[in-house]
Amino acid sequence: MIYITDGSFEGILTAVFEAYDRKEEPEAIVCGDVCQMQLASEIREIVTDESKSDRVYRAIAEKMSGESLENLYRAFLSEHPDCGIYIYRYIKVGLKVGRRVTSYLQNPDVLRINDLNYKVSAECHRFLGMLRFKKTRSGIFYAGYEPDHNITMLITDHFAERLSDQPWIIHDQKRDIFALFNTEEVVFSKGLPLSICEAGEEEEFETLWKRYFKAIAIESRKNPKLQRSYMPRRYWKHLIEKQP
Amino acid sequence: MKLLDKLQILADSAKYDVSCSSSGSDRKNRPGGVGNASLPGICHSWADDGRCISLLKVLFSNVCIYDCKYCVNRATNDVRRASFTPDELCELTIQFYRRNYIEGLFLSSAVLKSPDFTMELMIRAMRKLRHEYRFNGYIHVKSIPGADIRLVNEAGLLADRMSINIELPSTDGLRLLAPQKDPASILAPMDYVRDRIMESREPVLYKRREAFVPAGQTTQLIVGATRDSDLKILTLTEHMYKRFKLKRVYYSAYVPVNGHRDLPALNTSPPLLREHRIYQADWLLRFYGFRAGELLDEGHASFDTHVDPKCDWALRNLDKFPVEINRAPIEMLLRVPGIGYKMAEKIVRARRIGPLSFEDLKRMRVVLKRAKYFITCSGRYCSDVDLDAGVLYPLLSDEADSRIIPGQVSIFG
Numbered sequence: 001m002i003y004i005t006d007g008s009f010e011g012i013l014t015a016v017f018e019a020y021d022r023k024e025e026p027e028a029i030v031c032g033d034v035c036q037m038q039l040a041s042e043i044r045e046i047v048t049d050e051s052k053s054d055r056v057y058r059a060i061a062e063k064m065s066g067e068s069l070e071n072l073y074r075a076f077l078s079e080h081p082d083c084g085i086y087i088y089r090y091i092k093v094g095l096k097v098g099r100r101v102t103s104y105l106q107n108p109d110v111l112r113i114n115d116l117n118y119k120v121s122a123e124c125h126r127f128l129g130m131l132r133f134k135k136t137r138s139g140i141f142y143a144g145y146e147p148d149h150n151i152t153m154l155i156t157d158h159f160a161e162r163l164s165d166q167p168w169i170i171h172d173q174k175r176d177i178f179a180l181f182n183t184e185e186v187v188f189s190k191g192l193p194l195s196i197c198e199a200g201e202e203e204e205f206e207t208l209w210k211r212y213f214k215a216i217a218i219e220s221r222k223n224p225k226l227q228r229s230y231m232p233r234r235y236w237k238h239l240i241e242k243q244p
Numbered sequence: 245m246k247l248l249d250k251l252q253i254l255a256d257s258a259k260y261d262v263s264c265s266s267s268g269s270d271r272k273n274r275p276g277g278v279g280n281a282s283l284p285g286i287c288h289s290w291a292d293d294g295r296c297i298s299l300l301k302v303l304f305s306n307v308c309i310y311d312c313k314y315c316v317n318r319a320t321n322d323v324r325r326a327s328f329t330p331d332e333l334c335e336l337t338i339q340f341y342r343r344n345y346i347e348g349l350f351l352s353s354a355v356l357k358s359p360d361f362t363m364e365l366m367i368r369a370m371r372k373l374r375h376e377y378r379f380n381g382y383i384h385v386k387s388i389p390g391a392d393i394r395l396v397n398e399a400g401l402l403a404d405r406m407s408i409n410i411e412l413p414s415t416d417g418l419r420l421l422a423p424q425k426d427p428a429s430i431l432a433p434m435d436y437v438r439d440r441i442m443e444s445r446e447p448v449l450y451k452r453r454e455a456f457v458p459a460g461q462t463t464q465l466i467v468g469a470t471r472d473s474d475l476k477i478l479t480l481t482e483h484m485y486k487r488f489k490l491k492r493v494y495y496s497a498y499v500p501v502n503g504h505r506d507l508p509a510l511n512t513s514p515p516l517l518r519e520h521r522i523y524q525a526d527w528l529l530r531f532y533g534f535r536a537g538e539l540l541d542e543g544h545a546s547f548d549t550h551v552d553p554k555c556d557w558a559l560r561n562l563d564k565f566p567v568e569i570n571r572a573p574i575e576m577l578l579r580v581p582g583i584g585y586k587m588a589e590k591i592v593r594a595r596r597i598g599p600l601s602f603e604d605l606k607r608m609r610v611v612l613k614r615a616k617y618f619i620t621c622s623g624r625y626c627s628d629v630d631l632d633a634g635v636l637y638p639l640l641s642d643e644a645d646s647r648i649i650p651g652q653v654s655i656f657g
Contacts, residue, residue, distance in 0.1 A: 103593035106604035129288040129298075133343045141342065162280050164273055166342060205339050208251055215255040216301060217291035220499055220514055226294025230287070240345075241289055
């Protein structure tokens with residue numbers, strides 16, 4: 001049995017509810033638009049239902065812990081194609097062992113969620129440092145990036161607190177999701193409506209930063225392999241210091 | 245002089261200071277202010293030498309009255325000289341910070357006119373940054389040896405972290421290479437900073453204590469400019485962690501910048517492997533419960549070039565192995581080569597739920613390459629070779645492990 005959802009977290013939790021309710025063991029929980037029909041498997045379409053997903057949500061929080069809930073949500077944001085079924089299996093284990101599920105690292109189903117959660121958290125931390133803002137002519141600071149995982153909503157609090165007196169936009173160009181901060185609150189939306197025009201002073205600061213980046217490296221210790229291991233090449237496109 | 249040239253000169257001359265960390269402080273933003281500090285620290289980029297860039301690391305000035313033989317900025321060297329104005333420095337910091345290039349400022353300086361004069365300039369710049377520019381991000385300041393204690397105090401109230409470089413591992417070395425620096429002028433302020441930090445952390449009723457160097461103090465010493473042994477360095481390190489309650493000791497492999505009969509020849513390459521081993525041992529002291537005397541002694545005064553200090557220790561203490569993964573106390577798990585402190589914690593958590601097998605460990609991503617020789621899982625020995633130093637040594641050497649990149653400090657080993 002394959003469950004097809006709308007791809008939202010609530011959709012997956014509804015699917016978990018249905019599986020328990022119908023006493024079924026789904027072999028996959030997939031998002032509608034990526035589903036490739038497998039021959040000879042039955043399909044059930046899941047209609048996202050908040051009252052059902054809420055019950056699963058509360059069961060996780062009460063029988064496991066807030067930490068489990070966070071781990072599951074971050075694993076969901078990894079956008080791994082199998083994360084639906086991984087979430088289902090983790091919940092199944094968690095409902096058996098309770099709070100201890102976060103320590104149950106020898107269990108492959110727990111480990112899978114932990115691994116996804118680790119990847120997403122690591123990328124979040126990386127972008128707290130590697131995001132680069134450019135000042136635009138309108139005075140808004142704009143940061144475009146292309147993260148592996150859907151992390152935009154996980155990193156905005158950090159910047160709202162830190163850069164609280166400047167309006168900014170963080171734009172996930174891969175998913176065309178953006179967060180806009182107007183110095184009061186963060187608003188999320190899809191499809192960036194405006195085009196980005198750099199302010200006149202921008203080139204000066206970018207040149208200064210590039211110069212600093214070059215000057216701070218010790219020539220006789222050059223180590224490009226080590227550099228890439230921390231700052232993989234796929235991220236360079238948006239790093240000013242890595243532009244010629 | 246253009247700002248771009250100043251930045252070039254003053255970053256170039258600050259680059260031999262290796263500290264880059266922005267951790268340990270949780271300074272909050274204020275309404276109308278810019279920035280805050282992040283407790284675990286954040287790296288923003290990695291330079292071409294693979295070192296992390298977290299702070300804007302610059303000298304306030306590289307004009308120096310001292311003539312330390314190992315230093316690129318010594319008075320008698322013919323290098324381009326520059327000094328920032330406080331406003332230039334503040335503007336650079338704020339503009340870089342607003343674009344998320346950096347986590348804050350690392351401010352050091354050559355000695356301009358006198359230690360007090362230099363320190364006053366640095367304080368003026370920091371005060372401006374904190375009060376006029378309302379900057380609440382991270383500041384790491386170098387205290388200038390010989391500066392008045394009142395200035396050290398003032399700087400400590402503005403900075404998140406303070407460091408005074410001990411520079412050389414022995415007073416003999418200091419006398420030889422930096423005769424104008426008095427060892428007492430380095431150690432006395434470190435004692436003072438320790439006391440002020442402890443005092444500022446005592447709870448007081450009804451009012452908030454002024455934060456004094458909330459992220460603690462650190463120091464740095466140069467490896468390979470003098471003949472001091474690894475044993476000498478590690479013993480000194482251990483002593484300093486205890487006496488000054490340091491957060492970190494940084495080591496910098498000496499890069500020959502000046503020719504002099506008292507120094508290694510100009511074509512000597514920096515002793516990176518030696519620096520790497522000392523960092524590994526430093527980690528063992530801070531997080532793994534090792535004492536310096538267990539790792540090195542008079543008969544064994546240098547680290548092995550082929551195996552890391554933990555493996556080296558294990559091979560000399562094979563009677564303590566194998567360790568049973570399901571029962572050993574965490575202190576002993578931490579001594580198993582290949583098991584880092586994060587992994588040790590995971591093992592302890594997981595085994596409370598059920599016994600761990602060799603396959604479980606593999607699945608949990610324990611790096612078994614080295615560990616497998618030193619452990620049993622529920623009584624089962626997991627490797628097919630004998631627990632014998634002669635057999636194990638070649639299997640444990642770095643050459644057998646292609647993942648190690650020189651210069652990288654492994655925090656998992």
